[in-house]
Amino acid sequence: LILHRFFGDASGFVDMLQHHVPSPIDSAASKVENIYTGLRDSSCMADMTACDPSGALMINVVKLYSAPDGVTFHAFGRIYSGTLKVGDSVKVLGEAYSLDDEEDMAVCEVTGISIGEGRYRLDVERAGAGNWVMIQGVDAPINKTATITSVRGNDDATIFRPLSFNTTAVMKLAVEPLNPAELPKMVEGLRRISKSYPATATKVEESGEHVIFGTGELSLDCIMHDLRRMYSDIEVKTADPVTAFCETVVETSALKCFAETPNKRNKLTMIAEPLEEGLAEDIERGEVSIDWDRKQLGEFFQSKYDWDLLAARSVWAFGPDIDGPNILVDDTLPSEVDKKLLKQVQESVVQGFQWGCREGPLCDEPIRNTKFKILDATIAPEPIHRGGGQIIPTARRVAYSAFLMATPRLMEPVMELQIQAPADVVSSIFPVLARRRGHVVQDTPKPGAPFYTIKAYLPAIDSFGFETDLRAFTQGQAMCFQTFDHWSIVPGDPLDRSIVLHPLEPSPPPQLARDFMVKTRRRKGLSEDVSIQKFFDDPMLMELAKQDAEMSNMM
Incomplete structure (x- = not known):
């Protein structure tokens, strides 16, 4: 009653939303433009832009909430157009759905609709465009997000873009x-x-x-x-x-690596080299897309990263997926390679490249920040001799051999820490970070408060138990918030067999990469060392031996 006399009705939050958040009709056009992956001139696009309750049914499901029984889920989504009723049969389109591949699609019946009101839910029989609703009966085929549309009359509908997050599960x-x-x-x-x-x-x-x-x-x-x-x-x-972890390279391949298909009719030659700084992050943020036409791709790589225009227009794929931080480039010359035959096996080569990027040769962790260049290719003219069974594993093997010849390294995730603490305990924070390979990058007082804000970086593998140590060293006066920030190269050579690892003893920095690789391989049931015979053909091994002999003679 006292606060009511001073401040009036407790409606400030609702009034703020009403004043600043646009209505579904006003915001529909901009929202759909950003999240819908279909054609801009399609009929369902027009219905969603107008937020038409009598148009084609289009719902973007963004979250699954567990039902009280812990078995089923309620799908939480926004109706962009159309009207949903209890008992309707709908198509549920998963994140992998496309008009060319309809495998990730299921037909479900809506068994219930409710509208969330705080901690309560109001059951309704129908809901129109512009509403956020909880839908029952459609959760079985949904993994993370989904698109729901009507079973008939909306055949050109595609999916809403899956949610992206500014952090990574590492x-x-x-x-x-x-x-x-x-x-x-x-x-x-x-x-x-x-x-x-x-x-x-x-x-x-x-x-x-x-x-x-x-x-x-x-x-x-x-x-x-x-x-x-x-x-x-x-x-x-x-x-x-x-x-x-991730796997990467820090130099260009020492020699051109090649691999032959099992039938000896095809041969691929490739090298690996590091990507330019910032390019992997641009791909992951969606600033460049492999779906762009060759001219647009060429202009992006030429203007921002100073690529040669011919190479920039010869980008075949990103890996291990369409927004992966690795690039496959066709760097062959028309005078040396039959481009028509190479085009016939492009899809198989891309599949082998993406397979290799998904599981690297060091410890089956994803490859990152690496550019693979195809320098030469000999392709059999008969289609029966250049099928996917021949090309895909060969492309993966030659990518691995090029990777191993380019000074491979491990990368580890690094967390960004935001620590708030009183001024008298700030000095106690530095040794806690130093013991865990962390370092402070910013230390500033917080305006209007008796606190210091400390920004620091800490390797994720050393962050377990950090907050407990921090509270112990500062008598509970420091508060910490941590989130993934970037990937960093682990010091040391993971392939250095001269390093002797001692059990139950922390490894010094020059031995960390070897330590992490061996322990990861053991945990996955792999042999301790990377076997080059697994990825190098006999002719390639002979070439390596020949080069070693030449180097010995020169010395």
Whole structure:
């Protein structure tokens, strides 16, 4: 009553939303322009732009909320056009759906519609364009996000762009059930975890290990609580948390690497080299797309990164996916290579390149920040001798050999820390960071408050338990917020076999890359060392031996 007398009705927040947030009709055009992947002149695009309740049904599902039973989910989405009714049959288009490949599509029946009102939900029989609704009965085929449209009369509809996040799930946790007989329950629980947490992913390694990728320690704690208590209701064991790594190169391949197909009718020659600084991040942010025409791609690479125009227009693919941080370039000359035959096998070469980028040769981690150039190609004229079964594994193998000849290195994720602490405990923070390979980049007082704001970088693999140490050293007076910031090259050569690793002892910085690679390979059930015989053909090994002999004679 007292506050009411001084400040009036408690309607400020709602009034602010009404005044500053545009209505669905006013904002529809700009929203659809940014998130819809279909043609701009299609009929459903016109309906969504007008927010027409009598037009074609188009709903963008952005989140799945668990039902009280912990088994089903309510799909939360916005109706951009059309009207949805209980009992309607709808098409659910997944993130991998396209007009050319309709595999990721299912038909479901809407069993319930509700509108969220704070902690309550109001059940309704129908909802029109412009509403945010919770939909029941359509969650089974949805993984993260989806597009819902009508079953008939909207055949040219495509999907809304999947959500992108400004952070990356780089922390890994291996899990297994305490009772092996309950493995199916845990697998189903992991599937529900993947649905419930938008930035989380789950994966089964080749060794059979089930791995959860999370964005931080708190995220993994919440995931494990939900997995044990809500989604599987079983006891789950966990290994020590680790981080994801990436593989990269720091030099150009020492020699042109080649590989022949098993039938000896085709031969690919390739080299690898590092990408220009900032290019991988531009690809991931969507500032350049492989879907652009060759002229637009050429202008981007030529103007921003000073590429040769011919090479800039010869970009074949990004890897391991359409916004991956690696590039495949056709650098062959028409006078030396039959371009028509090479074009016939382009799709197979791209598949092999993307397969290789997905699982690198060092420890089966993704490749990053690497450009692969095709320098020469001998392709069989008969289609039967240049099928995908011949070309795809050969393209992957030659990419691996070029990668290994270009001074490969490991990359680790680095977290950005924002620490707030009183001035008298700031000096206690520096040794905590130094013990974990962290360093401070900014240290400034916070205006209007008796606090200092400290910005620091800390390798993710050394960040486990950091907040506990920080509170202990500052008597609980420091607060920390951490998020993924960038990838950094791990010091040391991962292929240096002269390094002797001592169990239960921390490795010095020059040995870290070797230490991380060996431990990652052991965890995945791989041999400790990378075998070059696995990726190099016999003629390639003979060429390497010949070069070694020439170098020895020169010395």
